[in-house]
Amino acid sequence: MTGKRPTIDDVARLSGVARVTVSRVLNGGQNVRDEVRARVMQAVERLDYKVNPQARSLAGGASRLLAFVFASDPESDPNSYYEAALELGALRACLALGYQMLVQNVPDRTPDCHKRILELITAQRCEGLILAPPYSDDMILIEAVLAQGCKVVTVSPGGGSRGRFDGVGVDDEAGGYDVAVELLGLGHSRFGFLAGIEDHLSANLRLKGFQRALAERGLDQAEYVVLRGDFTFRSGTHLAARLLDHPLRPTAIVCANDDMAAGALSAAHARGLTIPRDLSITGFDDAPVAAIVWPPLTTVHQPVKALGQRAVELLVARLNGTNIEPAPVFHQLDHALVRRQTTAPN
Amino acid sequence: MTGKRPTIDDVARLSGVARVTVSRVLNGGQNVRDEVRARVMQAVERLDYKVNPQARSLAGGASRLLAFVFASDPESDPNSYYEAALELGALRACLALGYQMLVQNVPDRTPDCHKRILELITAQRCEGLILAPPYSDDMILIEAVLAQGCKVVTVSPGGGSRGRFDGVGVDDEAGGYDVAVELLGLGHSRFGFLAGIEDHLSANLRLKGFQRALAERGLDQAEYVVLRGDFTFRSGTHLAARLLDHPLRPTAIVCANDDMAAGALSAAHARGLTIPRDLSITGFDDAPVAAIVWPPLTTVHQPVKALGQRAVELLVARLNGTNIEPAPVFHQLDHALVRRQTTAPN
């Protein structure tokens, strides 16, 4: 059967040193002779010893536990690609850094969402928190978590959080700008924009960038119409239908994410339009769905997995206090326009 | 600042009882007068006391920690819908039951995958393990985990594991059968089947069910061709192309999952085929992508989130030893054929 795991004392005994010395070796401590260190490591090896994280946490007050919190409507079936990829990247970094991560899905806007998050970190003694949008812009929440002594890294903050707290993300505003420039270059001049929910500030930046590009060309609000969805495929189909009926008759539909773009594509198909001949459509994120729909979607690639990884690395650096300045840090990763087959000259 | 969390002793002091009594109350113990119990609970409330899970685990030997392990090629970008939904369901159940869950992505077939999983559960002191395919069919691994004293629940086991260990899943064989019957009913008689990887035994059952239906109609191997992919969109496009070039000229392509079906759809579009007029295509899982592609995919719905939830519930029941027979249990949830727009009479 199981046969009880060896403890630190077993290692100490076998290597002929005190328990405390083993602890030092295990924690990369200073002041241990190489000879002793080697002896201890050898004993660790032979016994196949693994520290008991619970005991370490209890004694040391460091749980080495992180939490990843994301919102998603409990009924919208999948947690989206975005969250899943973020999580995967974060998980990998945790593995590499010897941390563990609790994942919690807290539906947004429920009255007790703050309470639930706070409870999670206090009850489980989490040392760090990764906040996905739209929580990454919830400054009240962030302040509250910080006040508990738990470090925070925000993913894709869009508003006041950016610069004020540690974060990772891409330049959403530039992404929106790039899309607009591309379409303008193709000769389009009447646009529909499918925006996301208001709270999602970084997605709003995509709109802002889009608008800036248009303004630079002297196009004003009369040449485009903005509709707000909730990032789902369904809202993409509904809203795109409204856009297609709009008196402006847009020649291109720009979407704040890929799922809505897929919805727009589907709505266009349903009307018998040929894409991209009759209408150009763009997305944002470069989720797998972007390559799967027909025709494959022109979109803005975002390195989501890398974002998750960076978030953890940043958090751990902050926790160790090593290799990081005291001021809030924002790690901006590169985005890239991916030209596929839903855009064409007008 | 933080101000240190209250401990069990604080609660004991405030309610005028011994620490043990508080512990008893907290653990739903017997032999406590109602009056005392109420007094303790009140103190807990007032202090906003939360047990320290690490201390509890250290003292009691019960970590209340579960692990969820899934395989996915480290480079195939997203962890798929299937795993993500499974995880989400499991996470929800954990929340409800007061357990925590570690999520680990262990790429399949790496030489040390068994070692990594074993290490995870011993090092983190996990009490239970949820194994997604194809690990759910890895009986050697399962036996090894069980030998460590860690309970296991398999998700969608397909081979010897089913019935031999605790598990949850749908009736994959019946699902495959249903698809075949549907297509047969529409007048199809020449089929292509895109199967998954060999190790994924429950996906093989889909093929088996499909074959059984054909056999019942007296169709034999001459009327269909089976190709093996790896469940990805890409393999769907490649394999479907081969199928379309095949001398058999199938009128319907049946896929072992939705991603491959989406790939097949895309390959068909690329050749200018009109779906479903020129070709019928079916998937399996009813992942979000099934509704997103154009035209939306006829597929077999699988309650993946519920499966994850059930897996945790089953695991916890086994851990508590309550409300469960000693023999292995298999919880089979319902599947359902979802008729959308990629199937038509031939």
Next chain:
DNA sequence: AATGCAAATGGAAGCGCTTCCATGGAAGCG
């Protein structure tokens, strides 16, 4: 040779909880 100081080690005291065992009193029994 005496002094100092840093590096290397160990002893002891917990971290916050549960488990085992002991205690006192109320109830049950002949």
Next chain:
DNA sequence: CGCTTCCATGGAAGCGCTTCCATTTGCATT
């Protein structure tokens, strides 16, 4: 009425680790 039995409670001993502090050792200074 003395005995066992059961219930409700508390005392004490750890779970496996880290932290604080004391001690020992080596070696450069004066």
